[in-house]
Amino acid sequence: MKIAALRLLVLVLLLGIWEFASGRLVSAFFISKPSSIGAKFWSILIDGTLLRNMGITASEAVTGFIVGGLAGAIVGLALGRSVTLAKVFDPFITAFYSMPKVALAPLFILWFGVDFQMRVLFTAVIVFFLVFLNTYTGVRNVSRELMTVFRLMGARESHLARMVVVPSAITWVFAGLRLSVPYALIGAIVAEIMAGNSGLGYLVEHAAAQFDTSGVFAALLGVMILALALNLAVKLLERVLMPWRDASEQREVTV
Amino acid sequence: MDRPSAKRHETSEGQDGALIRFANVSKRFSLEGGEMTAVSDVSLDVRGGEIITLVGPSGCGKSTLLNMTAGLFQPSEGTVFYEGKILSGLNHQVGYMTQSDHLLPWRTVFGNIVAPLEIRRMGKAAARERVESLLETVGLQGFGGSYPNQISGGMRKRTALARLLAYDPQTLLMDEPFGALDALLRLRLQVELRVLARRLQKTVLFVTHDLEEAVALGDRCAVFSARPGRIISIVTIPLPEDRDLMQLRYNSDFTRTCADLWSLLSSELARSGT
Numbered sequence: 001m002k003i004a005a006l007r008l009l010v011l012v013l014l015l016g017i018w019e020f021a022s023g024r025l026v027s028a029f030f031i032s033k034p035s036s037i038g039a040k041f042w043s044i045l046i047d048g049t050l051l052r053n054m055g056i057t058a059s060e061a062v063t064g065f066i067v068g069g070l071a072g073a074i075v076g077l078a079l080g081r082s083v084t085l086a087k088v089f090d091p092f093i094t095a096f097y098s099m100p101k102v103a104l105a106p107l108f109i110l111w112f113g114v115d116f117q118m119r120v121l122f123t124a125v126i127v128f129f130l131v132f133l134n135t136y137t138g139v140r141n142v143s144r145e146l147m148t149v150f151r152l153m154g155a156r157e158s159h160l161a162r163m164v165v166v167p168s169a170i171t172w173v174f175a176g177l178r179l180s181v182p183y184a185l186i187g188a189i190v191a192e193i194m195a196g197n198s199g200l201g202y203l204v205e206h207a208a209a210q211f212d213t214s215g216v217f218a219a220l221l222g223v224m225i226l227a228l229a230l231n232l233a234v235k236l237l238e239r240v241l242m243p244w245r246d247a248s249e250q251r252e253v254t255v
Numbered sequence: 256m257d258r259p260s261a262k263r264h265e266t267s268e269g270q271d272g273a274l275i276r277f278a279n280v281s282k283r284f285s286l287e288g289g290e291m292t293a294v295s296d297v298s299l300d301v302r303g304g305e306i307i308t309l310v311g312p313s314g315c316g317k318s319t320l321l322n323m324t325a326g327l328f329q330p331s332e333g334t335v336f337y338e339g340k341i342l343s344g345l346n347h348q349v350g351y352m353t354q355s356d357h358l359l360p361w362r363t364v365f366g367n368i369v370a371p372l373e374i375r376r377m378g379k380a381a382a383r384e385r386v387e388s389l390l391e392t393v394g395l396q397g398f399g400g401s402y403p404n405q406i407s408g409g410m411r412k413r414t415a416l417a418r419l420l421a422y423d424p425q426t427l428l429m430d431e432p433f434g435a436l437d438a439l440l441r442l443r444l445q446v447e448l449r450v451l452a453r454r455l456q457k458t459v460l461f462v463t464h465d466l467e468e469a470v471a472l473g474d475r476c477a478v479f480s481a482r483p484g485r486i487i488s489i490v491t492i493p494l495p496e497d498r499d500l501m502q503l504r505y506n507s508d509f510t511r512t513c514a515d516l517w518s519l520l521s522s523e524l525a526r527s528g529t
C-alpha cells in the first residue's frame with residue numbers, strides 16, 4: 001500500500017517536472033507536455049483512431065507471436081531430440097541468429113509487400129528464433145537421470161516425450177515467450193514504421209512526420225499499454241499451463 | 256497394500272538358483288588424469304525372493320553396484336547375470352529407487368505415483384484406486400494433490416517409494432530409501448517392505464548406512480570395504496523369516512549381529528583411515 005502511494009508520488013512528480021520544464025527549460029516542440037499529450041491521447045481514444053490502430057498492431061504482434069512461438073517450440077523440440085539434426089543445422093542457425101533481424105525488413109517488404117502478411121511474418125521470424133533457441137536448450141537440458149528412471153519403468157519414447165520432455169521444455173518455451181513479447185512488438189512496429197499505412201507504428205511515424213510531438217507521445221503511450229497487456233497475457237497463460245511453477249513461487253525460500 | 260490387480264511375478268531363476276549373479280565384477284570410472292576403481296572384484300549370488308542389504312563406507316560403490324544391476328552401464332571387468340543371462344542394456348525387470356528421488360516436478364504426488372501405471376496402460380479407475388491405497392501405505396493420504404516442491408524431503412522419498420511399489424517390478428533396487436524418515440515411519444515402512452517383499456516374492460537389494468536397518472530387513476547383509484569397494488563379508492542374518500520388527504530390540508540374535516557388523520565395519524574404517 002505504502003509502495004503504491006510512493007509510486008504514485010514519483011509519477012506525479014515526474015509528470016509535474018515535465019509539465020513545468022516544457023516551454024520553460026526545453027522547447028515544447030521537442031518534448032511536448034503531459035497535459036497536451038493527455039488531451040491528444042483522449043482525442044484519438046474518443047475518435048477511435050487509437051483503438052483501431054492498436055487493434056491492428058496487436059493482431060499482428062499476437063499472430064506473429066503465435067506462429068513464431070509454435071514453430072519455434074516445435075522445431076526446438078525436434079532438433080533438441082535429434083542429435084544428428086542438431087549437428088547438421090547448428091551452424092546455419094547460429095549464422096542466422098546472429099544477424100539483426102531488422103535488417104531483413106526490406107527483403108520482406110520486397111517479397112510480401114507492405115500489408116498485414118508481411119508484418120506478421122516479420123514478427124514471427126523474430127519470435128521464432130527466441131523461442132526456438134530457448135526450447136532447444138531446454139530439451140538438451142532435460143535430466144538424463146530422470147529419463148533413465150522412466151526408461152527403466154518401461155517408458156517408450158512417446159511416454160518420455162509426454163511425461164518428461166515436453167513438460168520440462170514448456171518452462172523454457174515460456175522463458176522464450178516472455179523474452180519475445182517486446183521483440184514481437186518491435187517487429188510489428190518497425191514493420192509499420194517502414195511499410196505501413198496503419199497500426200501504432202504508423203501512428204507514431206505519421207505524427208512525427210507532421211512534427212506533432214504530442215501525437216508521437218500519445219501513440220507511444222498506446223505502445224506501452226499494448227506491451228503491458230501482452231506481458232500480462234503471457235503470465236496468465238503461464239499460470240494456467242504450469243501450475244507447479246505457481247506452487248514453487250508460493251513456497252517460502254529455503255536452502 | 257497388496258492389490259489383487261498387482262501382477263505377481265514368478266521368480267524365474269538361473270540354472271543354479273541365482274536370480275542376480277555378480278561374477279568378479281569391477282567398475283572403473285575414468286577421471287581427468289587417470290582411472291578410479293569404484294568396485295573391485297565383487298562376487299555375489301542373489302537368490303530370487305531374497306532381501307540383501309548392502310552396507311559400507313560412503314563412496315565404496317554401493318550405488319554403482321545397483322546401477323549395474325539396473326543395466327545403466329556395464330562392469331569394466333566381470334559379468335552381471337540376471338536370470339542366468341548376461342545383462343546388457345537396461346534391465347526392465349528391476350525398479351530403482353535412486354538416492355535422489357527423481358520425481359517429476361510438474362506432476363503432483365498423485366501424478367508421479369500414477370505415471371508407471373499410465374505407462375502400462377492400467378485403466379483410470381483401477382490406477383486411481385491403486386494410487387490411493389499406496390498413498391495410505393506410505394502415509395501420504397491427503398497429499399496427492401501437492402507438487403513435489405511443496406512437500407518435505409521425507410515425503411518426496413515416500414512418493415518415490417510409492418511410485419516404485421506402484422509398478423511392481425520383480426526386483427527392487429533401493430538406495431537409502433528410508434534415510435530421511437523419522438524413526439516411527441521408518442519402522443512402519445520397514446515392516447511393510449518385508450511383508451510385501453515376502454508375499455509378492457520380491458528380490459530386494461537394499462543399500463543403507465544404518466546397521467540396525469541392515470540386520471532388521473535383510474536375509475543376508477553384504478559388508479563392503481572402503482573404496483575400491485570389495486565385499487569383505489556376507490553375513491547371514493540369524494533371524495526368522497517372519498521376524499517381528501517391533502520386538503527386535505529385545506532379540507539377542509539381533510543385537511549380536513548388529514555388533515558383529517559394527518566390528519567388521521569399524522575395523523574397515525580404521526584400516527582405511529576415514
Ligand SMILES: Nc1ncnc2c1ncn2[C@@H]1O[C@H](COP(=O)(O)OP(=O)(O)OP(=O)(O)O)[C@@H](O)[C@H]1O
Nearest residue numbers: 284285293312313314315316317318319320354482
Ligand atoms: N557415473 C560416475 N562417473 C564417475 N564416477 C562415478 C560415477 N558414479 C560413481 N562414481 C564414483 O564411484 C565411487 C563410488 O560411488 P557410489 O555412488 O557407488 O558410492 P556409494 O557407495 O553409493 O556411496 P554413498 O554411500 O555415499 O552413496 C565414488 O567415488 C564416485 O565418485
Ligand SMILES: [Mg+2]
Nearest residue numbers: 317318354430
Ligand atoms: Mg550411493
